[in-house]
Amino acid sequence: MKIYLDNASTTKMSDAALAAMTSALKEDYANPSSLHSMGQRMKELLETARNDVAERLGALPSEIYFTSGGSESDNQAIISVAKSALKTGKKTIITTAFEHHAVLHTLEKLESEGFTVKYLPVGKTGNVSAEQVAAAIDEDTCLVSVMAANNEIGSLLPIKEIGAVCKDKRVPFHTDAVQAVGHVKINVNKQNIDLLSLSAHKFHGPKGIGALYARRGVRLKSLIEGGAQERGKRAGTENLPAILGMAAALKEETSNIEANAKKITAMRDKLIKGLSTIPHSVLNGDTKNRLPGNVHFCFEGIEGESLLLLLDSYGIEASSGSACTSGSLDPSHVLLAIGHPHEIAHGSLRLTISRYNTDEEIEQTIPAVKKVVERLRNMSPVWRDKVNGVKPFLLP
Amino acid sequence: MALYSEKVMDHFKNPRNVGTIDNADGVGEVGNAKCGDIMKIYLKIDDDIITDVKFETFGCGSAIASSSMATELIKGKPLKDALELTNKAVAEALDGLPAYKMHCSVLAEQAIKRAIIDYYEKNGIPYDKEAYADREDDET
Known part of the structure; x- marks a missing residue:
């Protein structure tokens, strides 16, 4: 028996996405740039997929660029705006301390090229406010990049309000919406978004495909040269099977977004309630504004x-921001950003739920986590010192 | 390839010699919670023989497996042998550790040495301080 609770890492493909991909892999294999009739039919499929993706985001088809995924979209969005700003001389970028590394590492690169990056603190709850963004913007600000939902702790950020501040101050607003799209409602106009990154495999689409939304008037720089695909902004033969799979997945998920969120949120709250009974533990992230599937x-x-390895032996597939899982000795920057000391940040567990999970799975997961935590605590010298009063407990 | 060898997984899932020893003759603790690894070794020593050994570990799978294997390797052995135990021997006995986890085996070696020093100091037994200096461990 396997219980997959690592849906923020990647999701199982839906039947709809798989069916859309399979036909493209088997039969519709021509190059959309070819002039023969199969090629032209592929071009039509490509543009239909673009229309579908645009429609689901409230965007125009000409504002959608297909990429290899969230990381590429983040890179291209940020680099494009920063490089365009060179003409104006503005060199400050505002972001948060707990963005995905696709954003943070791109910004670090820009810092080494002379840009200044302001990292807004995310507080104990793990969120930022539009007021914080407004206070940080000044005349030198060329871009605000704030994620729509945090990939580790699941906080949903007030992007509509942040977008409104940016619109008012005429600063381009990029959001890494990789964890949000397909799970919470996104509309680029209603939420005042100028650039948005998404990735198909986070919402039951295929891996290796994503999109970048760039509002008309935002000038994109190509990161990959060599062809006129994606209106000259992303060279390379389009990955049509994946694009069709993504469009099918996005259509399906956004059509059922409310019903899915309701079902997933109920499982999430049950899991949170069950695990909260473990003493000396803490639920991380915004308790109110939270992704439906994040625990x-x-x-x-x-x-x-x-913790992860023992859970795996119980058939539960989860993840952690623990340092040891990533090959570095530093624990997750997200957990440090919300103020946890290293010692606490090391003991983290992320369980992320999808519509494929069941109530029974959640019911089996709760006692398994309890058992594993207890077993590891019983062999931990740190725990013994706390129980014996040698060292203080850090969590209630 | 799996992250860990079958032996590592076996020692991680079924660790040998977990626990504490009341009135242990030597106790050694190394590592710190900030880095995510703490190992504590308890020794019972009779006539220079390690008659019992227990460990407690806060850390990743390879840290738990390294402690478990290290205790197996020194149980019932003369102190002299325990002192010669290297981290490499621990890692080899586990059929290898990933390169970035080798520091776990270093912790196991250090914890045992600390426990033996503790025994020597408690009992006023002279020992060569130079030979017991912690090895350089750039990762912890």
Whole structure:
């Protein structure tokens, strides 16, 4: 028996996405740039997919660029705006301390090229306010990049309000919406978004495909040269099977977004309630404004990798922001950003739910996590010191 | 390839010698919670023989497996042998560790040495301080 609770890492493909891909892989294999009739039919399929993606985001088809995924979209969005700003001399970018590394590492690169980056603190709850963004914007600001939902702790950020501030101050607003699209409602106009990154495999589409929305008037720079695809902004033969799979997945998920969110939120709250009974633990992230499928805890006295490996032996597939899972010794920057000391940040567990999970799976997961936490605590010298009063407990 | 060898997984899932020893003759603790690894070794020593050994570990799978294997390797052995135990021997006995996890085996070696030093110091037994200096471990 396997219980897959790592849906923020990637999701199982839906039947709709798989069917759309399979026909393109089997029969519709021509190059959309070819002039023969099969090629032209592929071009039509490509543009239909673009229309579908645009429609689901409230965008124009000409504002959608297909990319290899969220990381590429983030890179292209940020680099494009920054490079365009060179003409104006504005060199400050505003972001948050807990963005995905696709954003943070791109910004670090720009910092080394002379840009200034302001990292807004995310507080204990793990969120930022539009007021924080407004206060940070000044005459030198060329871009605001704030994620729509945090990939580790699941906080939903007030992007509509942040977008309104940016619109008012005439600063381009990019949002990394990789965790949000397909799970919470997104409309680029209603939410005042100028650039948006999305990735298909986070909403039951295929891996290796994503899109960048760039509002008309935003000048994109190509990161990949060599062809006129995507209106000259992204060279390379289009990955049509994946694009069709993504469009099918997005259509399906956005059509059922409310019903899915309701079902997933109920499982999430059940899981949170069950795990909250573990003493000396904390639920991370915004408790109110939270992704429907995100459960993220820190357990005092234990380390995340061993927690994951033992859960795996119970058939539960989860993830952690633990340092040991990533090959570095530093724990997650997200957990440090919300103010956890290293010791607590090491003991993290992320369980992320999709519509393919069931109530029974959640019911089996709760006692398994409890058992594993208890077992690891019983062999932890840190835990013993706390129980014996040698060291203080850090979590209630 | 799996992250860990079958032996690592076996020692992680079924760790040998977990626990504490009341009135242990030597106790050694290394690592720190900030880095995510703490190992504590308890020794019972009779006539220079390690008659019992227990460990507690806060850390990742390879840290738990390294402690478990290290205790197996020194149980019932003379102190002299325990002192010669290297982190490489621990890692080899586990059929290898990923390169970035080798520091876990270093912690196991250090924890045992600390426990033996503790025993020597408690009992006023002279020992060569130079030989017991912690090895350089750039990762912890």
